[in-house]
Amino acid sequence: MNEKHDELARALLDTCRERKLMVTTAESCTGGWVAKVLTDLPGSSAVFERGFVTYSNEAKMELLDVPAETLEQWGAVSKQTVIAMTAGALRHSRADLAVAISGIAGPGGATPDKPVGTVWFAWQHRGTTATTRLAHFDGGRDSVRSQAVTTALSRLLNLAS
Helix, strand or coil, rough: HHHHHEEEHHHHHHHEEEEEECCEEEECCCCCHHHHHCCCCCHHHHHHHEECCCCHHHHHHHCCCCCHHHHHHHHCCCHHEEEEEEEHHHHCCCEEEEEEECCCCCCCCCCCCCCEEEEEEEEEEEECCCCCEEEECCCCHHHHHHHHHHHHHHHHHHHCC
């Protein structure tokens, strides 16, 4: 396990346990990596409610209720899609906090408007509006995905605090 991931996951689990908060994840390009980092730690079941790995557009629509129109108009890697993903994850879970991640980890899949390393995030506390961030990470596939996990956990920890 990456030391930074482990440190962030431990802090998030401790904070959520203290505040009696549950977490859900809606992941695309990270393929469940955030959920794995959290569930690698003993006692995570007190905090981690469930994770959705929605790699395809169909999965985003079926499991998270992302509207087809959103995907058609904005694409899977967009602010609008990750906002819909967090809302869907909260709607289909008992969690208090959600994170959504959708990006282009590479080496393929890039477009001129969305190069490799483009990742959209959304974080949402139940009952509030989602916050979003667009990141452009450098490096290969594993590096982009690892940086996305770090970003997701960091902001989840801020949201929980």
